[in-house]
Amino acid sequence: MHIDIPGPAGALQAHLSEPTESDGRYAVLCHPHPQYGGTMDDHVLGVLSTALENSGVACLRFNFRGVGSSEGRSDGQGGEVDDVLAAVAWLQAERAPETLILGGYSFGASMVWQALDKLDTPQRVLLIAPPVGVMEFATRELDCPVDVFVGDADGYVSLPALEAWHGISAHVIGGADHFFGGHWNELAREIASALQ
16 A cells, blocks of 8 residues: 655655554564665565565555655755654554564664664564664664674675674574675575564
C-alpha cells in the first residue's frame, strides 16, 4: 500500500506491506544514503523487508526527504533522523503496533541508531552494514535485541569497532562487501535465522 506520511519537511513517500495474517508486529525500515542513490527500493533493504514479511512482520519503508517523491531536501544536519521519528509516529498512530522493530541499512542504520535517542525502546533493532568507524555510533545499551549483519570485506564497517560494540549480536558474512553482491541469499538466511 502506497501512502504519504506527514514529515517535518513535507510529505514522505512510503510503502506499507502487511501480511494477511498480521499479528501486531511492525517494522520501520530505513534506506541507505540519499546522496549515493539510496531509496526505499534498495535491494538489500528489500532482502530485510522480505525476511521480516516471511516471518509475519508488516513493513513500512519510506523515502527520506528529497528522495523519490518525498518532499523537502537533505540539509546535512541530520534531518533524516526526524524523518525516522515521523515514520514511527505515523505507524503508532495508524496501526498501534504491539511490537515495533526498527531496521536500517548503511546510512539508514545510522539514522535508526540516532533516532533511538528520542524514542521509547523498540522490541528489536536490526542493522545491516552500519558504517561504524566511518559515521559516529553513540555507545548505548538497549533493553532489546540488537542484531547487526555485516560482510567481512566491507570497507565501510570497521570490524574492530564492531567487535568492541557491546550489547549486540553480530552476524558476519564471509566475503561480502558493503553491498552484499552475490551474498543476498546468505544475508536473507542470516536474518531469518536471527528472527527465529
